[in-house]
Amino acid sequence: MDIKATVLDILNDLTGNDVSGAMDDNLFDSGLMDSMGSVQLLLQLQGDLGINVPVSEFERSEWDTPNKIIAKVESLA
Numbered sequence: 781m782d783i784k785a786t787v788l789d790i791l792n793d794l795t796g797n798d799v800s801g802a803m804d805d806n807l808f809d810s811g812l813m814d815s816m817g818s819v820q821l822l823l824q825l826q827g828d829l830g831i832n833v834p835v836s837e838f839e840r841s842e843w844d845t846p847n848k849i850i851a852k853v854e855s856l857a
Contacts, residue, residue, distance in 0.1 A: 783829065787825075787849055788846065790821060790824045790828065791807070791846055794817050794820055803847045804845050805846075806844045818835075822835060833856065
């Protein structure tokens with residue numbers, strides 16, 4: 781399973797943008813993600829990859845760029 785590709789697919793679906801060229805850009809600062817998007821991201825990760833991240837343990841600073849999201853998912857896989 782390619783975690784990076786799966787995460788990028790999810791982010792592309794959620795944001796409507798191809799974020800693969802901006803792997804270190806802050807998705808929240810750029811307006812591509814918000815708190816609702818965060819919840820959708822976690823639900824999609826759980827459904828697609830079996831990664832369970834309780835919203836109560838979601839630290840926005842650890843999930844604000846595509847690279848950070850991929851690293852976090854890989855650490856939980």
